[in-house]
Amino acid sequence: KNEVEQSPQNLTAQEGEFITINCSYSVGISALHWLQQHPGGGIVSLFMLSSGKKKHGRLIATINIQEKHSSLHITASHPRDSAVYICAARRRGGSRLTFGEGTQLTVNP
Amino acid sequence: EAGVTQFPSHSVIEKGQTVTLRCDPISGHDNLYWYRRVMGKEIKFLLHFVKESKQDESGMPNNRFLAERTGGTYSTLKVQPAELEDSGVYFCASSRTPVPYNSPLHFGNGTRLTVT
Numbered sequence: 060k061n062e063v064e065q066s067p068q069n070l071t072a073q074e075g076e077f078i079t080i081n082c083s084y085s086v087g088i089s090a091l092h093w094l095q096q097h098p099g100g101g102i103v104s105l106f107m108l109s110s111g112k113k114k115h116g117r118l119i120a121t122i123n124i125q126e127k128h129s130s131l132h133i134t135a136s137h138p139r140d141s142a143v144y145i146c147a148a149r150r151r152g153g154s155r156l157t158f159g160e161g162t163q164l165t166v167n168p
Numbered sequence: 169e170a171g172v173t174q175f176p177s178h179s180v181i182e183k184g185q186t187v188t189l190r191c192d193p194i195s196g197h198d199n200l201y202w203y204r205r206v207m208g209k210e211i212k213f214l215l216h217f218v219k220e221s222k223q224d225e226s227g228m229p230n231n232r233f234l235a236e237r238t239g240g241t242y243s244t245l246k247v248q249p250a251e252l253e254d255s256g257v258y259f260c261a262s263s264r265t266p267v268p269y270n271s272p273l274h275f276g277n278g279t280r281l282t283v284t
Contacts, residue, residue, distance in 0.1 A: 063210075100277060101275050101278055102275035104275070154201075155213040156201075156203075156273075158210045158212070
């Protein structure tokens with residue numbers, strides 16, 4: 060069992076829908092990253108958070124340290140949001156990231 | 169500022185050959201990480217440089233993989249001899265400050281390696 064689990068693996072939505080991607084982890088962490096990868100493209104860091112909530116545009120990331128759970132929300136989704144979204148946990152005291160398998164999001168017009 | 173750049177973007181080699189991947193981090197970033205994603209699996213850590221020193225190389229799969237970062241600038245990852253299971257996308261990332269300061273990570277576009 061992976062230390063970082065994401066759900067769902069695949070998600071299809073209609074433009075304008077509110078989207079939630081979930082991430083659970085089983086180890087103590089110092090930070091959790093949400094990353095985005097477009098087809099054929101590199102990886103872009105969306106958020107790095109260790110507590111609470113962060114917002115950037117239509118994207119919101121939350122984390123509950125006690126429950127070892129984080130969510131990424133996209134409001135008013137758009138086809139250009141179609142990408143793979145990956146959560147990655149940095150273990151407390153370490154430097155490496157442990158990645159989830161990613162969520163393939165497709166937003167249809 | 170220029171982002172993390174990786175070269176080549178694609179490489180197709182035969183089993184038994186040697187391939188060298190290169191990563192140029194963002195200027196001034198002391199921390200450089202190598203990760204890879206093999207088909208159908210999650211991205212996994214390979215190793216972490218702080219300047220020219222290997223801080224953590226526990227993710228390197230075996231001794232066919234050799235990473236260097238001479239002078240603490242760009243890094244190379246050599247696979248010799250390549251095997252079929254080495255196929256995947258190799259990502260490089262860099263950051264300015266180390267753990268526990270948790271500075272953002274900047275990723276390159278990756279090198280897609282195919283071993284036939």
